[in-house]
Amino acid sequence: MDQIRRQSLSVLVDNESGVLSQVSRMFSRKGYNIESLAVGTTDNPAVSRITIEVMANDQQTNLLCNQLRKLLPVHSVKLLDLEKSIRRELILLKVHTASNDACNRAIQIANIFRASIIDVSTTTLTIAVIGDARKTEAIIDLVKEFGVLELVRTGMVALERGADTIYEATKEKGEFDYGKNVL
């Protein structure tokens, strides 16, 4: 129960300035370093979805979710069950390819991972790979021998498997909405 582990949260918020810092502040206040953060608008341009991953225990994470749910610009927060969710991130890797041989081997590795080569120069190769943490870590490990010049990642995005969505109206959500009543 009290074990520190990776927690993945989906947060639905108003797409407005200041909201992201309001949300991320909650994590720093508790001393948590955000392991991964991805933000973008949903099918409704007025609403953004934030996926945040932190290392924390379950109890602290629940408290944190509640503090987030209470914020006015936050519509809902879902703590994802990692077993039952699909998590993906995109990584761009610029690797050093000193020789033809290195270049060929890098291309081979990319193919095995179904990654794509999106840019080449005489001495570098840029690889794009999408996957869960296992896959991205594995390819990073393998191309290390060439020398990684730059690496950038989008941060994990995640969705639950199956028909469940973040939009479900639960009793708990009703309770948070009650407190946001403005009449």
Added chain:
Amino acid sequence: MLMTGAKILMECLLEQEVDTIFGYPGGTILNVYDELYNYGDKIRHYLTAHEQGAAHAADGYARSTGKVGVCFATSGPGCTNLTTGIATAYMDSSPIVFITCNVNEGLLGKDAFQEVDITGITMPITKCNYMVRDVKKLADIVREAFAIARSGRPGPVLIDIVKNVTAEKTEFTPLPRDEHAMHGKLGALIRRASHDLKTPEPDIGDVERLVDMIRDSKKPLLVCGGGVVRSRAHKEFLALAERMDTPVAITVMGGGGFCGRNPLTTGIIGMHGSQASNMACDACDLLVAVGCRFSDRVALDPPTFAKQAKIVQIDIDRAEINKNVEVDHHIIGDAKRVLQLINERLEQQNHEAWKDYVFSFKTEVEYDSGHEHTMTPKQISDTIAKTCPQDTIVATDVGQHQMWVIQHFHYDYPGQLLTSGGFGTMGFGLGAAIGAKVGNPEKTVIHITGDGCFRMNCHELCTEEFYKLPIITIIYNNQTLGMVRQWQTLIYNGHYSQTTLERGPDFVKLAEAYGLGGKRVCTVDELEAALKEALASDHGYVIDCAIEMDEMVRPMVPVGEKITKFLVV
């Protein structure tokens, strides 16, 4: 009609029926003050000595009247001076709209003269805040700010307006208050809610479950928290207490939520809780807390807190549930409405034996009154109670005097006790008293302070005198930062590091310098005479009361200990 931002702001304040503002002008907010000049017959502005005083005054006004307080300040140091006041209001859920102005849009981000990112600074201490950079959005934002400050769990909201917006013009359409919720973001908030917000009702199933729990309980305890005060649910709370026939413990923030004179009350609970309250908490089989967040000053050690009891939390803020103490059941709703629903369902209970047990413990401590030139804290409270009207409003500062006057003075109605319970802000009292007197001119307002706290904001005596607000300040003068000294005595081997205050000023002369009356008193008779003189005067009055340096707030349970583990009784 085409209007400047400043004029729109005034019109929006009138929409909210605001007639009182506390504040302080400066460069960026000049357009607003210029417009205020034209609205002088409708809106009264109180100029304090310091922005912190203005913030506390708006807070005292809000807490004592139940209305939204309003406070103005300029950019830079003006608004950073507000921050302690904003945080104080935030921690105690007091509804205030702070309006500040920032530098011109074009200067933002250039470290311009008196530029500061006040929305960034106040993010953690406001319910929400806004930066207005478009005059067309101003009216909706002001409407939204007021609605948010007063609704749900109330709290401070800050609006920062860039200076050029206060001068720019746009079309303004007046809108009656009950239509505000249909517009702008308020409308969006309502539309996205998961249930009908027009008639939000607590969950009846949750209420019925609590009623069953109460029926099953042999040893219940009710806890009156600040939520009862904010919701003005004192009548419903009293009805429930009588129906349950149960002891009632009161938190510091709950003072006034349940009549302190009622024979059912065990007094304060927690660190300085009475023996009766804390023993009842430990022995009860059901603890029902209304509008109480079980702070570390109440649930000092959460795992052992009311460990034999089923704990039930009634709160409007879902995030408070299970935050500090794991509870067995909760009901989300406005305290007033939840209590009504319980009262409609619960029949009369009877707990004679349990009450006999609880009231076999003391609800108040006794003092050694053998000192010739000093008074005991209880003698001071009793003399105030005897001499002043029963509905006297009491605003406190922070320290021993605060605890004493909460323990020994009885509060009958919400808004009678104004105290910084959550943030513990020294210097809160005088500003709060000013706000309370402005909002309740017919009532007697007393400011209870210590010699340390009074020094922090005593410059507001000039505000008191200028606006003819006859407030009575009572200094519990123990020549020390008493509360800190108490800890040093009990926990730090009597090392009185930087707490002794044998220094000026002469508080009586200080009062006179500001045009107020003043007296130094050492006995109950002198205090009574001084109080009578103060009550008869149209000026403020400062009474400097001598008390013993080593008088302690008793009982005391140390930080983090089980609630019955009294360090002193």
